[in-house]
Amino acid sequence: MPSEIASLTLPLFVPGDRADRFAKAAAAGPDAVIVDLEDAVAPEAKQPARAALAEGLSTMPTGMPVLLRINAAGTQWHEADLAAAARLPLAAVLLPKAESADDLRRVAGRCGCPVVALIETAAGLHRAVEIAGASARLAFGSIDFAADLAMGHTRQSLLAARSTLVMAARLAGQPAPIDGVTTAIHDAERIADDCAHAVELGFSGKLLIHPAQIAPARRGFAPTQAEIDWAARVLAATKDGAATRVDGAMVDAPVIRRAGQIMARRPAPAERSDTCP
Known part of the structure; x- marks a missing residue:
């Protein structure tokens, strides 16, 4: 597995139909950029977004890992997303609603790059060890997971699921998984605290949805x-x-x-003034 996927801590989502934001997202300082063709893109915009990916990615700075979140297996956009991904210089593909090791292997074969499995359903969690063994890394889609089970999106309600994913990754010999998003964008204290909670449970990364979350997330992952x-x-x-x-x-x-x-877990020397107490 490429080290950039194994060491990934703070990847930042950017809508796949906003190519003008790709380079801006990278410049904000995440560990990677996740170009999103799934939830962030309306059905009628998916094809134009897909067609513009190569040009948009050409604006990205050298060395910035790029992941592509494709649409889930079984959706009408999945096959076209796979074909597009195979032509792009990607660090990995992020497969949402991951529920089958066979799907993970098929996607990896079609795209020619590692696949990060996004666990977002009860079926995915049930097969977490199997899925971990067929993927490069696990990530938690906590909001979709809570909706799938009609449960609250709280620490208490999601504790068992989070612990199961950490255990599955360990049993598969994977790096620790990446935790789901915090929906608060400008609440730095909550973001940092959510990341500290993720570390406490054994996660080693966090999905981010806005550049403003990067600095507090780094503080949360750094030791006190x-x-x-x-x-x-x-x-x-x-x-x-x-x-x-x-x-x-x-x-x-x-x-x-x-x-x-x-x-x-200490931040690099250049970062310590911003991340450590």
Whole structure:
């Protein structure tokens, strides 16, 4: 799997029929841009949007990973989306309503690139381990999932589903999954808190719907200064790998591993002034 998909943390959606926004989305500083041919594009606009993709993507800066969210298998637009994707320089295709490993393998074969499976239904969650094994990464379409089950879109109601996806990714040997969107655009505190909650559950990314969400999302995924200080003390005290005590608590191999994971989540030096307390 390409490292750009494995390490993807904050991809930003942009409507597929707004080619004028592709480069602007990339310039906002996400980890990748997801050009959306599904929910963001009205049925009558899908064909023109598809036809303009190559020209629109030519404006993207070099090195910015681009994913294409196609329409779901079984829809009237799916086959044309696959044909278009096969002609584009994509980092991955995002398949919505993913419910079948066979669909994932078929899409990957047709498009010639990795496929990220967007789990948005009860059937998709039920087959999450199977789907994870046939895809490059899992992502959670939490709003569609809540609608599919006629449930609230709350942390409590979605806890079991989120935990199931994290477990499925781990069993498949995948990177941790990407969490669903936060609908609030300018509520920085909520966005950061939602991302911290995602980290707590074992997610390593978040789908974003507006450039204003990028900075608070990065803060939410970065460890706090207290976590960094604790991890540094643990690693300094256990250089020989032996069990010891730090801050009055026993530290052994799993705790050392946790400390290493926290340190790995620190933002790059150029970003730290904006992301760390």
